[in-house]
Amino acid sequence: MLRKVTATRYVTPLKEGGSLPAIVEADDLGMYVAKFRGAGQGRKALIAEIVAGELGRALELPVPELVTVQLDEAIGKGEPDPEIQELLLKSVGMNLGMDYLPGALNFDPLAFEVDAGFAGRVAWFDTLIGNVDRSWRNPNLMRWHGKPYLIDHGASLIFQHSWPQDAAALERSARRPARVELADHALARFEPDLKAADDALAPLVTPDVVAAATALVPDEWLADEPGFDSPDDVRKAFADWFAFRLRAPRSEWLPELGG
Known part of the structure; x- marks a missing residue:
């Protein structure tokens, strides 16, 4: 289970996010970037954050700790901004939090360097989960204590928003070429080594x-x-989708492997 915390204070919204995430303080005295069940994509975005984020962690990619955040009605009622109050009141109950990295900088690929191996592993992971939201326009990478961290996976695993209705349709979904354009990826300039990443990571995504x-x-x-x-x-449907996804030849959804 994810560690559970209870929000004790709504600190500040992060309005650059389309789903109005916010920094909250919790009863463990920690600070978290909270994403709310009542936002536009609802629980599906939170599910994607957990499944994708924890897969990334299993692949030893740097992902901040995820927790569940219990939100009480009193916090929503105490918020003066009507838009935020509406969101909080629609999100009373269990939400998702990501460990807040104080002082972290947005990762600028023109200012910070990573090696081709790391770039390849991140690009492969994003292609696996269909994450189109790590481009040079919006890297969704933070740099903290000299290390890059992967954040914001709510736009991945988009198939769950309209589940395929049978095994054949699920297989077609899993084998479909990813919409991730490597040329647009935030780490494209570092010449991601996708072949090495596939060799190293694919065997690790076990059932x-x-x-x-x-x-x-x-x-x-x-x-x-x-x-x-x-x-x-x-x-089980998630497990079946990933089993289809990881079956060889993976060049069906990762064409760069045949390049």
């Missing part, structure tokens, strides 16, 4: 690793999914 990531998603975010009888059925 047990996928199961461990999906097990961290709270049942209430997976419940009542159309076409599924239980949260565990949704978890």
Whole structure:
């Protein structure tokens, strides 16, 4: 299970994010970037954050700690901004938090260097999960204590917003070429070594690793999914999708491997 905290104070919104994330203080005295269930993409974005983020962590990519954040109605009622108040009141209950990295800088690929191996692993990971939201326009990378950190995976795993209705459709979805354009990737200038990344990372995305990531998603975010009888059925569908995705030849969805 993800560690659970309770929000004690809404500190400040991060209005550059389309889903109005915010910095909150919690009962463990920690600070977190909170993403709210009541925002536009709802629970699906939070599910993607957990599954993608924890897969990234399993691949030893630098991802800040994720926690669940309990939000009480009193915090929403005490917010003077009507737009934020509406969001908070729609999000009472369990939300998602990411460890706040104080003093972190937005990663500028023109100012900071990474090696081709790291660039390749990040680009491969983004292609695996269909993350189109790590471009040079919006890197979704932070630099903290001299190290890059991957953030914001809510726009990945887009297939879950309209689940394929049978195994054949799920397989077609998983084998579909990724919409990630390597030329637009935030780390493209570092000549990502996708072949080395595929050789190293693909064997690590095992059924047990996928199961461990999906097990961290709270049942209430997976419940009542159309076409599924239980949260565990949704978890199995994620496992099946990744099994199809990782099956050779991966050049079907990662064309650069054949280049």
